[in-house]
Amino acid sequence: EEVVNRIAAGEIVQRPSNALKELIENSLDAKSSSIVITVKAGGLKFLQIQDNGAGIRSEDLDIVCERFTTSKLTKYEDLKEICTYGFRGEALASISHIAHLTILTKTASAKCAYKASYENGKLKSPIKPCAGNNGTQITVEDLFYNVIARKKALRSPTEEYSHIMEVVGGYAIHNSHVGFTLKKFGENTDLKTPFKSTVIENVRIIHGNAIARELMEIELEEPTLKLSLRGCITNVNYSHKKGTMLLFINHRLVDSQSIRKAVDSVYSTYLPKNSHSFVYLSLELDPRNVDVNVHPTKHEVQFLYEEQIIEKIKSCIESKLLSCNS
Numbered sequence: 531e532e533v534v535n536r537i538a539a540g541e542i543v544q545r546p547s548n549a550l551k552e553l554i555e556n557s558l559d560a561k562s563s564s565i566v567i568t569v570k571a572g573g574l575k576f577l578q579i580q581d582n583g584a585g586i587r588s589e590d591l592d593i594v595c596e597r598f599t600t601s602k603l604t605k606y607e608d609l610k611e612i613c614t615y616g617f618r619g620e621a622l623a624s625i626s627h628i629a630h631l632t633i634l635t636k637t638a639s640a641k642c643a644y645k646a647s648y649e650n651g652k653l654k655s656p657i658k659p660c661a662g663n664n665g666t667q668i669t670v671e672d673l674f675y676n677v678i679a680r681k682k683a684l685r686s687p688t689e690e691y692s693h694i695m696e697v698v699g700g701y702a703i704h705n706s707h708v709g710f711t712l713k714k715f716g717e718n719t720d721l722k723t724p725f726k727s728t729v730i731e732n733v734r735i736i737h738g739n740a741i742a743r744e745l746m747e748i749e750l751e752e753p754t755l756k757l758s759l760r761g762c763i764t765n766v767n768y769s770h771k772k773g774t775m776l777l778f779i780n781h782r783l784v785d786s787q788s789i790r791k792a793v794d795s796v797y798s799t800y801l802p803k804n805s806h807s808f809v810y811l812s813l814e815l816d817p818r819n820v821d822v823n824v825h826p827t828k829h830e831v832q833f834l835y836e837e838q839i840i841e842k843i844k845s846c847i848e849s850k851l852l853s854c855n856s
């Protein structure tokens with residue numbers, strides 16, 4: 531059974547940035563205003579996230595890493611939330627099957643913090659009271675230590691770190707009210723956004739002034755499709771070799787080939803060939819219309835009314851580009 535769990539976990543978490551995304555979402559769910567991420571060897575050796583959110587009650591610590599343990603389904607209504615991503619309470623469990631996982635946490639009402647270490651979904655030793663700030667610190671060490679195939683597939687800490695940068699940068703832009711910090715262990719900070727910043731300011735911090743000053747806001751409401759879109763796009767960005775596309779659907783960083791293609795096609799129609807753009811889109815869709823069959827940690831997402839929704843996105847971007855190029 532352990533091997534099966536480990537294989538399943540290795541499917542869910544394919545690289546350190548997948549694990550980090552889940553941990554960031556947990557910190558955001560806990561209403562944190564500050565999230566600090568520390569990494570060694572691209573997250574393969576050491577990946578730590580410290581937040582100042584609600585914390586985990588000590589009486590819940592013995593089960594948080596068991597599969598399907600979640601504090602986020604309290605009423606029947608929430609079942610429709612399950613439809614959004616088709617999974618709940620699996621992230622910590624999965625990580626604990628393929629890494630050494632330690633949680634240090636304190637709720638505001640607790641007298642002290644508590645520390646617990648996990649292996650294969652279970653506590654490794656008794657929970658220890660200790661000193662600590664309000665919030666949660668999760669440390670993931672030796673990711674994939676027991677998944678030889680996965681370990682071999684990921685050879686470059688540098689590449690893994692760039693995926694981590696992308697995830698942290700994306701969440702920092704999307705959650706500009708939260709301060710994000712990313713650094714390599716024992717080194718200077720690579721990325722830092724202030725608490726209560728703005729989307730544009732965070733784009734400036736992460737992607738530079740050249741892009742930030744070109745940003746144009748877009749917005750769209752389509753009640754019939756249950757679609758709401760907001761975002762920022764640039765006209766052309768000559769300074770970058772590669773275009774950037776950041777896509778959030780229902781506040782989750784995802785990828786969609788079809789949206790990517792649609793956006794590229796608009797840009798290639800209205801702008802010179804090989805021009806590169808920065809595109810940040812936040813789509814809110816009816817959770818019931820987001821495909822349940824695609825696993826959440828698989829980057830690619832599918833949703834209903836895709837064609838109609840994509841047409842709307844295209845024309846929204848199109849009219850923005852036309853208005854500034856005429």
Ligand code: ADP
Binds near residue numbers: 584585586599600
């Ligand atoms: P889910 O997020 O789907 O509930 P997870 O496995 O990601 O499942 O987390 C399990 C539970 O652990 C969460 O429901 C939450 O109660 C608790 N938890 C995890 N991370 C944090 C955090 N950073 N702050 C507070 N609680 C957390």
Ligand code: MG
Binds near residue numbers: 556619
């Ligand atoms: Mg979670």
